[in-house]
Amino acid sequence: MKISIIGTRGIPNHYGGFEQCAEYLALGLVKRGFEVIVYNSHNHPYQQNEWNGVQIVHCYDPEDKLGTVGQFIYDFNCIRDVRKRDCDIILQLGYTSSSVWGWLLPKKAIITTNMDGLEWKRTKYKRVIKRFLQYAESLGVKYSDYLISDSIGIQNYLLEKYKVSSTYIAYGAKTFFNNDVIALERYNLCPYEYDMLIARLEPENSIEIILDGVIGAKLNRSFLVIGNHNTSYGNYLKEKYSQCSQIKFLDGIYDIEILNNLRYYSNIYFHGHTVGGTNPSLLEAMASNSLICANDNEFNRYILREDAVYFKNSLDVSQYLDNVKYEDEKFQTMLANNKMKIRYMYDWEIIINQYMNHFIEIYNR
CATH class of the missing domain: 3.40.50.2000 (Glycogen Phosphorylase B;)
Structure with a gap:
């Protein structure tokens, strides 16, 4: 054929x-x-x-x-x-x-x-x-x-x-096994001492809601924003959050091994997408053993079900950043379930x- x-x-x-x-x-x-x-x-x-x-x-x-x-x-x-x-x-x-x-x-x-x-x-x-x-x-x-x-x-x-x-x-997606902290060194990061998002920097991906939540949390952990920021909206975001040194705009990263390692060692991975179907970056986060905080909508819930935490506004984001730690035992079942979904469904x-x-x-x- x-x-x-x-x-x-x-x-x-x-x-x-x-x-x-x-x-x-x-x-x-x-x-x-x-x-x-x-x-x-x-x-x-x-x-x-x-x-x-x-x-x-x-x-x-x-x-x-x-x-x-x-x-x-x-x-x-x-x-x-x-x-x-x-x-x-x-x-x-x-x-x-x-x-x-x-x-x-x-x-x-x-x-x-x-x-x-x-x-x-x-x-x-x-x-x-x-x-x-x-x-x-x-x-x-x-x-x-x-x-x-x-x-x-x-x-x-x-x-x-x-x-x-x-x-x-x-x-x-493919289940990720090749975890290597060397990928973190180029960004001066320590395992589980940073939070992150990966997305096109567009309003419907909840970027501003998430970053407002970062400001509200008043933490010292780095927050990585991975996505092409050389756009009008990207410039707006960089200007708005220029006084917050913990927010780091890293531009687009297309090396899948680096991305997977950054996801694997993050404390919370934020997925703010509100439009579309099965988003590739969400499945890749699941495959990378990320603890996911997702925008609360039907597309994300269909994939993640009860194996994530969900936000509706920046206050929710702040509360999760203040209170959620990747190592907490109660989240390990979520991580295992998401990897099983990748293995047997995706x-x-x-x-x-x-x-x-x-x-x-x-x-x-």
């Missing part, structure tokens, strides 16, 4: 969640005997046409020159190329800038789309952008033969709004098999 994956900036991953999904999925499918093509931006750091058995097709991507408009051009170029590839199945990861070109997708191929999260709910977008994203979402449904939801919340939403069923396949091998079974089923239909 010949499968193309579109909708990402490419592999190996140098960007984010969908790219990491494409990387694991492509490698896993090749090992299982599939022929796999992944589309890469022309300026992706990896410039070869093959990677560990995965075919790589580079398409022109002017996002660095044109911003968001460039994403639409890149997706158009990918779809124009995939029309020539005679694929059995095309997997779209997301719909935001590709769905407007959905009418160009090849009719002979089966189109299955991972619908991502509720992009139009993101607070950073103006009303006109939110309306477009809702329209793009409807096109993603219209031009797909099958849909994939990475959370039960998204699955229920699609059924309620569009009256369409979708296959639930979560995101994946391990990448399980997720790849679920995608494989989905492809076989829709192909046979």
Whole structure:
């Protein structure tokens, strides 16, 4: 079976969640005997046409020159190329800038789309952008033969709004074992003597609520903010908290071993995401034995259930920072339960098999 994956900036991953999904999925499918093509931006750091058995097709991507408009051009170029590839199945990861070109997708191929999260709910977008994203979402449904939801919340939403069923396949993670304090030394950190968050610095990820809670706690422990802060919102946050020396903006870190070690040795890991389905960084925190304090919403509760503490406001954050210590025996069951979930529900091998079974089923239909 010949499968193309579109909708990402490419592999190996140098960007984010969908790219990491494409990387694991492509490698896993090749090992299982599939022929796999992944589309890469022309300026992706990896410039070869093959990677560990995965075919790589580079398409022109002017996002660095044109911003968001460039994403639409890149997706158009990918779809124009995939029309020539005679694929059995095309997997779209997301719909935001590709769905407007959905009418160009090849009719002979089966189109299955991972619908991502509720992009139009993101607070950073103006009303006109939110309306477009809702329209793009409807096109993603219209031009797909099958849909994939990475959370039960998204699955229920699609059924309620569009009256369409979708296959639930979560995101994946790998249980982390290679803990090494050397990763902490470059940041002058001691095990369990700091708290942290990893996220895109955007309002809907509760960054300001969490950092207001840090200020309110009046602790001396360092608080790490990991994510690209060279944005307008990032600059706003750095200015607002410039007088708090314990808050350290570390920018984006993309070395998974360093990230896993920072998570592993943190006292509390904060997950403030409010929009979307199964968030990759949440699963990775679970896999890294992190004690998680999450925003109290249905997406996070579905994954974590009773194996986390939850915050609604900055006062909650302050109280947890003042009173919760990773070593407390009462939290060890939470940590063990979360690692069991990764091992038996969210391990990448399980997720790849679920995608494989989905492809076989829709192909046979």
